[in-house]
Amino acid sequence: MxxxxxxxxxxxxxxxxxxxxxxxxxxxxxxxxxxxxxxxxxxxxxxxxxxxxCPGLVDLRAHLREPGEEHKGTIASETRAAARGGITTLCCPPNTHPVIDTPAVAELVQRHADAAGFARVFPLGALTQGLAGSAITEMHALKTAGCVGVSNAMQPLGSTLILRRAMEYAATHSLTVFIHAEEAALANNGCVHEGAVGSRLGLPGIPIAAETVAVAATLALVEETGARVHFPMLSSERALQKIARAKYDGQPVSCDVSAHHLHLTEIDLLGFNSQCHVRPPLRTQRDMEGLRKGIANGTVAAICSDHQPHEADAKLAPFGATEAGISALETLLPLALRVVDDGVLPMTQMIASLTDQPATILGVEAGTLSPGRxxxxxxxxxxxYWTLDSNSMLSRGHNTPFLNWxxxxxxxxxxxxxxxxxxxx
Amino acid sequence: MKKKNRLQLDDNGKLKHFLTIEGLNRQLLIDILDTAESFTSVTEQTVKKVPLLRGKTIVNLFFEASTRTRTTFELAAKRLSADVLNINIQASATAKGETLLDTLRNLEAMHCDIFVVRHADSGAAHFIAQHVAPHISVINAGDGQHAHPTQAMLDMFTIRREKGEFHKLNVAIVGDIRHSRVARSQIHALSMLGVEDIRIIAPKTLVPTEPDAFGVHVYHDLREGLRDVDVVIMLRLQKERMRGASLPSEHEYFQLFGLTEEKLELAKADVTVMHPGPINRGVEIDSAVADGPRSVILQQVTHGIAVRMAVMSMAMQSHLPDTAEGAR
Missing domain, CATH: 2.30.40.10 (Urease, subunit C, domain 1)
Structure with missing residues (x-):
């Protein structure tokens, strides 16, 4: 052919x-x-x-919900949505049920993705068994089974000692550690940015310090262990400053931001809009602009969808009781293009942050149009121009604040x- | 804020749901106070009833324990001749999400007219108002740390009775502002009614994030903050809301932020002392002050009935058929 x-x-x-x-x-x-x-x-x-x-897009973070939460989405349904979004390679976090902490689950995910045939799926393996934060996983076996990195998803680790050991062991096997920068104690079960809007709405806040403290602690351990670390979905300008400094110092670190953090701020929460319930939370205008600037100046390597499809009921509750996340595969590209239209950075650089740069972080052959690939x-x-409406969405989850945009x-x-x-x- | 406006007010600008003070307007607050004033005589009659809401059914839907608020809502409803149903659903993992909507659907099917809702989650009353059938009014009786608008209005009613006007007053709110839905609603109401100097007095651990957004002056020293105030509102130290290490001890808190006769001397001579209750004597307020001549704490409770009658009757008026509107 x-x-x-x-x-x-x-x-x-x-x-x-x-x-x-x-x-x-x-x-x-x-x-x-x-x-x-x-x-x-x-x-x-x-x-x-x-x-x-352009090269098929590479998404560093998409929850496919399978195995375990097929009522929210399946590998087939969500990779089909990815194809609509122009995404051909995606990386899924290990927080499935069961957790991707054994080769069997990692292989199952890839097998189902191959069978569906809409996109290449690379799983992240769990950093600790069951994501429980205490005992590390068989990372060598996970890598052999196709995992391109290890992560504890959004689950906290028991201590910084466990983080240190996990980083050392991952470094032994040249696995990138994906660290969600959220210090659990400071996040304190919050559900929105700790700021003027959260304060007004009386919703418990997650301070920016929850992110910067986690970034700083991890960076200190990068210096100690030499592990390669990627920080997914940073949400604050202050965290990016720390990453920029570490990169300047030659540390093996990288980070990405989600497309929705480039367009929404805490203001969008007014009226208790549960579609804007995301983690990390939407922060201030200043942070949003800081993230945009971070892509332009190279601090941020990639834009991810952070796709999290949900059934309708997951968002039908008082704000704090709703589940976090946006069904985002189908809006990744247009939301990124909107930033180009806003004059933040040129088209080629934007496409790099959706293709070649995330592929490099995963260490996979994707994201370029080189002959032979x-x-x-x-x-x-x-x-x-087109309008996002829920009837035309291919993802099983129709939870998005961008409906009718x-x-x-x-x-x-x-x-x-x-x-x-x-x-x- | 427009969204809230639309949710709380009907097309004619009348109160449909009462969820938060934010998004309402000064005239509407004054209407509530005036209507409440007209109801005070009802509570003093021998036959304490008016037939305004006869045939209406009011559901007190309490997902969080409450005695005072629920009781005054119940009395207010009964004095308006409505039928009252009290439902207490202790907030548990299952009393959320689907179950909450299912509960609403069931109550709707019983043809109720007003839901009075208290819930531990901020935004719960908004959520319910967004999802109930159009003939039902929702009144927020406290949602998480967000709002408690009828409490704020009964406090405004009490202040107006004591002081007459709002705009020249200095009002201080003392205590756990950060976790207090009462304080949030009071601040919005005071500022909407024209109070220029609203002070909040608390240690930094109990001041809300970005207090400037509320338009208040922040004090960390009670003596300094009490200087020349006309009204001082003491908040209950909400121990159940404390997460983490906000205060070292009740003893040190009382020493620094507890209201005593001696500290009250710094306020204006005719200062009014208020407290939404229930009081922790010897923690945030000394008994001598709570029971003293400047305290209106018990009047607040009485006023709560008239104010809740006002809010319920106004919310029901918004449901009058259009023909009746046109006939006026």
């Missing part, structure tokens, strides 16, 4: 490519960009004129290994 994607604006940040060209695919792999290889007779031609052709490709029309930029086709897994009709 030979495919030509013709006349699209091809953006491949890893190869510093941004020009209108044609791209050629044979046997599921990219074979050339620009000039067709000798004797290339395309079986099908995809006209991409007026559209952007799997033809995982996202084609989108950057000028097309007018989005600019729509995925028209997604290819996984040269096969069309989504096409906009």
């Amino acid at each position: 030979k495919i030509e994607i013709s006349n699209g604006r091809i953006i491949d940040p890893a190869n510093q490519l941004d020009e209108v060209q044609s791209l050629f695919i044979a046997d599921g792999k990219i074979v050339a960009i620009g000039t067709a290889p000798a004797a290339f007779n395309a079986d099908s031609i995809i006209d991409a004129s007026g559209q952007i052709v 799997q033809a995982d490709i996202c084609i989108f029309d950057p000028e097309r 007018e989005m600019k930029g729509e995925v028209t086709r997604t290819l996984l290994g040269g096969k069309t897994v989504y096409e906009c009709t």
Whole structure:
């Protein structure tokens, strides 16, 4: 099967490519960009004129809910939603039921993803058994079973000693440790940012210090252990300052932010809007701008969806009793593009933070259009307007504060290994 | 804030739900006070009833324990000739989410007219108001640390009776402001009614985050904060709300923030002392002050009935059919 994607604006940040060209695919792999290889007779031609052709997006954090919470979503339903969002590679955290703390569960997740065939799924293994925060997992076995890193998800560790040992052991096996920067004692069962809005609404707050204390403690242990650490979803400007400093000092650390933290602030909580109940919480305007700046100046390596589909009932309760999270795969790209439209950073840099840079953090072969690579490709029309409505969502979870938002930029086709897994009709 | 406006007021700007003081307006607060004033005579008659809400059913839906608030709501409803149903559902893991909605659906099916709701979660009354059938009014009797608007209004009623006007007053609120829904509602009501100098007095551990957003002056020294105040509102030290190490001991708290006759000397000579109850004698207030001539603590309880009658009758008025509206 030979495919030509013709006349699209091809953006491949890893190869510093941004020009209108044609791209050629044979046997599921990219074979050339620009000039067709000798004797290339395309079986099908995809006209991409007026559209952007970029590597399939790489999402560092998407909860697929399987195994264990299939009423919220399944690997098949959620990876299909990913394909609609132009995402071809995603990383899922280990907080499934059972937890991904054994090779069996890690393999099950990948097997189901392969069977569904919409996206490549790379699991994170649990840092501690059952995510209970005390005994470390068989990280070597997890790595062999396909885990690309280890994480304790949102669960606290018993002590900084356990964190230190876990980091040392992960470093032994060259596994990146994904650390959710939230000091549990300071978070104190809060559910919103500790600030003016939370104070007004009488909702228990999570102070910025819960994040900065966790970042600082972890960074101190990075210096001690040499472990490679990635901080998912930082929410505050102050935490980014610490990361920037550590990177400047040459520490092996990186971080990402979620797309919703680039658009929403604590103000959006007014009226007790449970769709805005997320963790880490939405913080101030200043933090939101700090996160945007962090992507532009390179402190933040990636933008993730932090996809968390829920059944409707999970959000139908008084604010504090609702479950946190947004169904976000289908809005990752347009929300990122909106930041480009706001003039924060150029398109190529934004695409880098959705493709090549997160792939590097995972250490997987994805996120570029280099000849020889799997033809995982996202084609989108950057000028097309569309409105997010719950009936058209492919994710099983329709929980999103962005319902009825007018989005600019729509995925028209997604290819996984040269096969069309989504096409906009 | 617009959202709240829409939720609490009907198309004619009348009170439909009473969830929080925020988003209401000065005139509406004054209407509540005036209506309450007209009901005070009812509670002093030998036959303490008016037929305003005859045939209406009011449900006291209490997910959190309360004696005083529930009782005064019940009395207020009965004096308006309504039927009253008291339902106590101790907040447990199962009394949340689906169960809460299911409870509402069941009560709706029994054709009730007003839900008086107390719940441990901030925003619970909003949640219920957003999901009940349109013929039902929701009155917030305290939600988490968010709001307790009828308590605030009975306090405003008491202040107006004692002082007449609001705008020249200095009012101090002392104690655990951070965890207090009463304080939040009082601050909004005082500022909406024109009080310019609202002070909160507490150690830093009990001051809410970003107090500037409330438009109050913060004091950490009781003596300094009490200087020349017209009204001092003492809050109950809500031990059950304390998370973590907010205070070293009741003893030190009383020494620094407990109201005594001696400290009260710093306030204006005709200072009014208030407390939403129940009182912790010797913790936040000395018995001599609580029972003294400047205390109006028991009057507050009495006024609570008239104010709750006012709020319930006003909320029911918003449900009058349009034809009746047009006939006026």
